[in-house]
Amino acid sequence: MDIDPREIDNIAKLSRIKLDDAEKVKFKNQLVHILEYVEKLNELNINNVKPIFYTSPLKNVFREDTLKPSFHRSNILNISPSHVNGFFKVPKIIE
Amino acid sequence: MEYNIVIGLETHAELNTDTKLFCGCSTSFGSEPNTQTCPICLGLPGVLPVINRKAFDHTLKTALALNCEINDFVNFDRKNYYYPDLPKNYQISQNHFNVGNNGSVDIIVKGEKKRIGINNVHLEEDAGKLVHPEASDAGHSLIDFNRAGVPLVEIVTNPDLRSIDDVQGYMHTLRNILQYINVSDCKMQEGSLRFEASISLCRKGAKVFGNRVEIKNLNSMKAVMKVLAYEISRQKELLDKGAQIVMETRLWDEVDGVSRRMRTKEEAHDYRYFPEPDLVPILVDKKSIDRIRETIPELSAMRRQRFTSEYLISDYEAGILTESKPLADYFEECVKLTIVSPKELSNWIINDVLRVLNEKKSHIQDFTISPKMLVDLIEMKSEIGGSIAKEVFSEMSNTGKDASSIVREKNLTPLSNAEELNFIISKIIEDNPKAIEDYGKGKKSALSFLVGQTMKITKGKANPKILIDIFREKLENNL
Ligand SMILES: [Zn+2]
Numbered sequence: 001m002d003i004d005p006r007e008i009d010n011i012a013k014l015s016r017i018k019l020d021d022a023e024k025v026k027f028k029n030q031l032v033h034i035l036e037y038v039e040k041l042n043e044l045n046i047n048n049v050k051p052i053f054y055t056s057p058l059k060n061v062f063r064e065d066t067l068k069p070s071f072h073r074s075n076i077l078n079i080s081p082s083h084v085n086g087f088f089k090v091p092k093i094i095e
Numbered sequence: 096m097e098y099n100i101v102i103g104l105e106t107h108a109e110l111n112t113d114t115k116l117f118c119g120c121s122t123s124f125g126s127e128p129n130t131q132t133c134p135i136c137l138g139l140p141g142v143l144p145v146i147n148r149k150a151f152d153h154t155l156k157t158a159l160a161l162n163c164e165i166n167d168f169v170n171f172d173r174k175n176y177y178y179p180d181l182p183k184n185y186q187i188s189q190n191h192f193n194v195g196n197n198g199s200v201d202i203i204v205k206g207e208k209k210r211i212g213i214n215n216v217h218l219e220e221d222a223g224k225l226v227h228p229e230a231s232d233a234g235h236s237l238i239d240f241n242r243a244g245v246p247l248v249e250i251v252t253n254p255d256l257r258s259i260d261d262v263q264g265y266m267h268t269l270r271n272i273l274q275y276i277n278v279s280d281c282k283m284q285e286g287s288l289r290f291e292a293s294i295s296l297c298r299k300g301a302k303v304f305g306n307r308v309e310i311k312n313l314n315s316m317k318a319v320m321k322v323l324a325y326e327i328s329r330q331k332e333l334l335d336k337g338a339q340i341v342m343e344t345r346l347w348d349e350v351d352g353v354s355r356r357m358r359t360k361e362e363a364h365d366y367r368y369f370p371e372p373d374l375v376p377i378l379v380d381k382k383s384i385d386r387i388r389e390t391i392p393e394l395s396a397m398r399r400q401r402f403t404s405e406y407l408i409s410d411y412e413a414g415i416l417t418e419s420k421p422l423a424d425y426f427e428e429c430v431k432l433t434i435v436s437p438k439e440l441s442n443w444i445i446n447d448v449l450r451v452l453n454e455k456k457s458h459i460q461d462f463t464i465s466p467k468m469l470v471d472l473i474e475m476k477s478e479i480g481g482s483i484a485k486e487v488f489s490e491m492s493n494t495g496k497d498a499s500s501i502v503r504e505k506n507l508t509p510l511s512n513a514e515e516l517n518f519i520i521s522k523i524i525e526d527n528p529k530a531i532e533d534y535g536k537g538k539k540s541a542l543s544f545l546v547g548q549t550m551k552i553t554k555g556k557a558n559p560k561i562l563i564d565i566f567r568e569k570l571e572n573n574l
Contacts, residue, residue: 014365016177053170053191058375062148065112068119071133086128087237090179093225 001036003028096335097299100327102256102292104319106269107247108279109221109287110153115244116220117144117187122246124285128239136244138183144373146171150218150246151194151377153278155387157248158195158216160276160394166192167379171218171371179238180223188219188249190368192376200272201396202264211265212253221245248278254293259323266290266316271395275420290319296330296340305334306342310354313347322347322354329354398423406430406437415445421459422449428466435473443473447485451492463495464488472498482560483507507558516557520565523548534570542566 008028012019019027073086082089115122118135135142158165170192173185198213223243227236250269256262270288273279281288290313297304308326313319330340345354393401395417402413402423417423422444429440448469452459464472468491475498476484483502490501501507523545524531534541546562 010365014175014177014367053370054372054376056375059378061145061375062151063119063145065114065147065149066119067114067121068133070120070131073127073129073132076129076132076137082235084237086130087226087239088129088179089235089237091236092234093179093227093236 001032001039003032003035096331098296098331098334099299100257100294100296101254101304102258102262102294102323103254104252104256104262104265104293105291106250106266107221107289107291108157108250108273108281109285110150110246110248110278111280112147112149112153112246114147116147116150116218116246117244120244124282126241128237129241131241132243136182137240144187146374146377147246152387153246154194154216154218154248155379155384156276156391157250157273157278158198159384159388160272160391161195161198161200161213161216161250163195163198163213163216165195165379165384168192168376169194169379170376171374172368173371174219174366174368176366178222179236180225180243182223182240182243186220186222187371187374188368189217190366191370193217194379200265200268202261202268204258204260204264209261209264211255211261214251214253216248216250219247219249221247254295259320259327262292262323263316263320266319268396270316271418275394276391277420286314288316289314290316292319292323294323294326294330296327296334298334305330306340308340308342309344311344311346311357318347318349321352325352325354392420395420395423402426406441408438408441412441412445415449416441419459425459425462425466429470432467433470433474435470439473440470443469447488451489455492462492464491468497475499475502479507480561480564483558486560507561516553516565519549519552520562520569523552524569531570542570 005024005028008019008024008031012024077083077086077088080088109122112122114120115131115136118133120131120133120136123131135144155165170189171187172190174188174190175185177184193215195216196214198216199210200213202209202211221242221244223238223240225236225238227233252265256265270281273281273288279287291309291311292313293307293309295305295307308330310322310326313322326345333340344357346357347354399410399413399417402408402416403410406413408416416426425448426437426440426444429444430437433440448459448462448464451457452462472484472487472491475487479487479502487498487501487507490496490505491498494501496504527545527548530541530544534545542563545566546559549557549562550559
């Protein structure tokens with residue numbers, strides 16, 4: 001089993017992390033190990049097993065459409081790296 | 096060259112709940128930035144979202160009104176992407192098991208009925224709002240998360256739209272349905288109805304369609320119409336030159352009236368959807384479907400038809416009256432209250448009520464004249480005359496008073512003491528043979544003279560407009 005190096009580049013890009021060449025090799029090897037481990041499942045015959053999406057037996061959990069007080073704005077802004085005039089401040093987004 | 100056009104439309108409508116999809120923060124529009132947020136809608140670690148029942152029911156209602164098959168197993172998925180307006184770095188949406196699939200909506204285009212397929216109807220949360228400072232050298236953007244987590248229903252068509260007229264007909268019908276079933280206000284200026292379009296062209300007769308171009312950020316029906324017109328001519332021009340259409344996502348620039356290639360954000364459409372582990376699935380049984388189905392009112396297309404056959408008004412009038420549910424309800428409420436013909440009620444509503452609402456930029460729901468008040472006025476019309484009735488109507492719409500108090504206050508009831516007035520008028524006719532003769536010769540000023548005399552004797556209590564009617568009738572019939 002192997003992973004195309006471009007796949008590693010793509011995953012890093014999607015995750016917004018920068019990897020140097022040594023790290024790329026390191027993580028590629030780790031990912032290969034994980035995938036090989038999971039691949040063991042393919043040895044099982046699961047033709048008659050329905051896919052499961054949730055392991056909890058809970059279903060249909062709702063809340064009513066009732067207002068609750070929001071958090072005090074200053075508490076929320078103060079845990080952010082940067083804010084101004086009640087807004088969160090982030091590096092410029094170019095569109 | 097001639098081309099065939101294929102368009103698909105995604106519509107996001109903000110559901111009219113009081114609270115957000117997964118937390119109790121308010122959804123009201125126009126508040127101070129970030130005052131309607133909490134750890135859940137900000138995606139702080141350790142929080143647990145719980146679905147708003149009303150938002151789910153509204154989505155189910157929408158799916159049913161759009162004739163969808165309802166899935167008995169419904170779940171939510173994470174749609175992963177990084178963008179600052181998305182606090183969790185994923186949006187909770189639906190991908191695998193939508194609320195509804197395979198629906199349809201009938202539209203009328205140039206008098207012909209056309210069926211547009213609905214691929215799916217699903218529920219998702221809105222993102223926050225990015226604000227870009229006007230100064231171009233500003234090195235930052237601002238975010239308001241009040242909108243983050245507000246419930247949206249997304250309605251996705253099949254690529255069944257073949258022209259801009261189709262698109263317009265579809266958007267109009269869809270908005271009408273959403274308003275009729277009361278799941279969304281569809282207020283454009285508040286961005287509660289937004290669109291994404293995809294369009295491709297192919298030469299007539301060719302078997303394969305050209306590459307699809309997606310256009311995002313369309314915040315009004317007008318923008319959709321404009322961008323599609325622009326795209327059709329842009330793509331035609333390219334194809335005429337033998338060039339290829341690039342498969343891409345474009346953004347509509349309202350100011351310059353052009354679409355532009357989107358440079359950043361999701362160049363790769365790799366959302367890595369997976370089932371949302373924080374939310375448990377929803378099993379939709381027949382009972383809950385029936386419960387929601389019962390809340391869907393007769394929709395406007397049906398109602399329009401019924402109005403023409405039941406109330407004998409024209410299709411045009413029925414179309415105006417059924418354009419909004421509250422207006423159609425108002426009309427039917429009037430019909431129930433009186434023996435006045437529906438046709439006359441329709442005339443009043445279309446000519447007078449709608450005119451006033453237009454002038455006041457107001458809605459029928461907020462109208463000062465209730466159906467009962469309008470009917471009372473129309474029933475009085477034979478007594479007070481048509482022109483007075485209109486006067487009373489405008490007074491009613493300004494003051495909210497009922498017709499009889501206005502008539503009383505303004506002394507508009509000449510016929511309540513009709514005998515007295517008749518007596519006075521007969522006397523005036525007798526005393527002024529010259530004026531009568533002049534009127535007979537066609538001197539219109541004689542009429543004003545007679546009315547003036549009557550006003551003098553009644554000390555202004557009679558209504559001149561009514562007097563004119565009475566004199567005219569008497570003189571012209573030699574009474
Ligand atoms: Zn919240």
